[in-house]
Amino acid sequence: MPGGNRTGVWRRNQRRLAPWLFLAPGLAMFLIYVIYPILDSLWLSFFEWDGLGEKLWLGWENYVELFDDEAFYTSLKNNVIWLLLYLLAVPAGLFIAIFLNQTVTGIRIYKSLFFFPFVISQVVVGLMFSWFYAPNFGLLYTLIEAVTGTGVAILANERFVTYGIIAAGLWPQIAYCMILYLTGLNNVSPDQIEAGRLDGARGWRMLWHVILPQLRPATFIAVVVTVTGALRSFDLVSIMTDGGPFGSSRVLSFYMYEQALSEYGYRMGYGAAIAVILFAIMMLFITGFIWKMVKDERAGV
Amino acid sequence: MAPFVRSGQFVDVSDVWEANGLKTSLKSALASMTIDGKQWGVPYTYYQRGMYYNKTVFAEHGVSVPKTWDEFLAACATFKAAGIDCTTTGTKALWPGGGWFDYMNLRTNGYEFHMELTGGDVEWTDDRVRKTFENWAQLVEPGYVTRNHAAIDWQDALPLLVQGKAATYLMGNFAVAPLKDAGMTDDTLGFFQFPEITPGIPMAEDAPTDTIHIPVGAKNPEDAKKFLAFLATAQVQTDINEILGQLPVNNASTSPDDPFLDAGFEMLSNAYALAQFFDRDAPAAMAKAGMEGFQEFMVKPDNIDRILKRLEKVRKRAYK
């Protein structure tokens, strides 16, 4: 048969070759736009480069400078604050989910509307909260003024500014955690609740001993997305303060952008070094997540 | 301009200058457009910076235009007692603080020192720099500046001047248009030159010049050069600046008929020298760190030692 040989090769190896054909386009894109850039950034962090001219080899100099850079420590400290406070979204989301997990009329609309902030862009959320905090006429400013006599311009105060931005970030994040828990609560086994009730567990004890263990998958995802969100915090800082006042609300992701691409920065190498630190921090978490997923995967197979 | 020229991004346009006699007609900008004996672009507009003030507020409190720093501080004390911000600004975007530093330093230490400092040849911890900040602190510490300036943009501060909640505003001439839109007129809005601080130091001014360049790799550099020559002509600069409400660089052009521009032209023509602005005179990294430091100082004047140490660290690196 003419051509029979070729089809024969294909036939015989189809199952072995097919996955690679299916993978090829997606994998190629992913390698070009994600994997290669990570390696390239690592490499770049050892150079001085303005994005236009020649790259100049520096060795560890960028990192040496970084560890002697006040702005880097400010960013790092703020990242830790972000991480810790952002995790409040998990219990807060659970709380709202429990509050809304009823079957009264119209509850579905309530659930949608509570979830609403998550759908809105962070740019819009940032603008909304800027308006909320604005000096002289912002709702919060006027409120503080009414209570204490002098208003506080949250976003111009180096002590409060980070907390003010985090509060804005928590709003959609709580909505996200809420929806995860609502779905989780829907699937809690009624039998176990009844069994718990028979054992006399109620309220907090029921929540802690019966419900929460069953919500573990929801909690895992909530923690993953919240940690990732906290370390990625860029949009709100950029929109609400541009890192100010005098750099006190910077986080690593923003500081990196500032150094590499903003109006006053074109230090690609130094920016890459900051990104590498951020990446290393994130890797700690990613490794943890993946480790758990691999465990589940093995158990599932 | 320098970073672009040094990294080879701009086309040398000396031939345009030569062929069109720009060395005479744009003489005032020749020095600043020249690097390594060549010209790299064409300037078409500039404007003055200085103190814009609310004439009504000045009159109500019997304050006359201050010529010296002491007179200015005395006026501030008067305004403060009346619950008015002596001077307003919005430093959220940082650069308005850069304008303040420029004038404080130009008036305290003079043009040459200012250029040495922005050029990276003087330490930020130098006593002369400290002197500048000490003078500045006389304004900041008693609370003569709008309190929440770090939270607002420069435009947010305009209403304060319009409504008479603030008396003065150190700004560029582009602020006149929005101030007039908001209801001020030539009768209520005034302009004065930044007062003298150290007696006897010749008065230099901030006057940023806007310029046009040809990028290397442009598709049609020949026509681009023709455009540059066109842009440099007296008539075109007259027309452009009529619309912009700014000053033409070509000395054969006519400036728009406007009392503020007249005052600005008068002031700049008699100026000892012109500075471009902090973020143009200093390289990017220094400019950013500097203006952040100025903002911090204007909020927390006590942090000055830390700020200067930090800026000195940046200087050591930024001018390699």
Place this chain on the structure above:
Amino acid sequence: MFPTPIERTTPGTQLLYKAALPIALVLWLLPLLGVAMTSLKPSSDLVSGNYFGLPSQIAFSNYLDVFQNSPIASYILNSFKVTIPTVIGAVALSCLTGFALAVYRFRANLLLFFMFVAGNFVPFQILMVPVRDLTVQTGLYNTTAGLALFHIAFQTGFCTLFMRNFIRALPYELIESARVEGVSEFRIFWYIVLPLMRPAIAALSVLIFTFIWNDYFWATVLTQGADTQPVTAGLYSLNGQWVAQWQLVSAGSIVAALPPVIMFFLMQRHFIAGLTLGATKG
């Protein structure tokens, strides 16, 4: 059900709960309501200090103003030009990758799968400089296509995770029996698996639409100017122009937020199904 259904409690508690619901909602949405209200206020209200009260008159003119005097329509068009190709591209690619990783056993399978998963959590900043450089080199800087290409590649990570887990939950016997009958691998994918993936495709499409529409970081890194910038980045520059004109900032914000909001309410079931995938299974 947890907590105890409200119907089983005393009438007093029931009443309290029903009263608490709307109050909690209003408090929760306060920033949104404030901005919505501001967007309908004539500028005179803001000048005269009416910040919190109801508008003295409903001023839809703010919205008109936003459309007439700013390039927001162009920004929105750009957002669509980036978002729609990204949705199609990322979903299409991940149907293929997800199928490959779910159905075939080969040595690199788990490794590749976790590479996609891990890539999904990477901070954007580690990609920024090289991706920008690559986009500049290929002449795609400041084009919607350049932005969409990156989004497709990056979203493939998340989409692959999603699709692979979805296909894994399908009955494997379907594929086995088709193979026994000699159906080729491509026909299995096209005629057997793909039709079953419809709900996953719908869910992913809505999710990716929202993610990409709301992207701000890459929009600022890879585009500039009203000709190419999507509405998030556009809103940032408009905010710079509209300083102190909160009625315009608010109207612009609402306009920018609208498409994903509409998408969410139309496709709510799919949206939530997509978002909460994995929140229930052990």
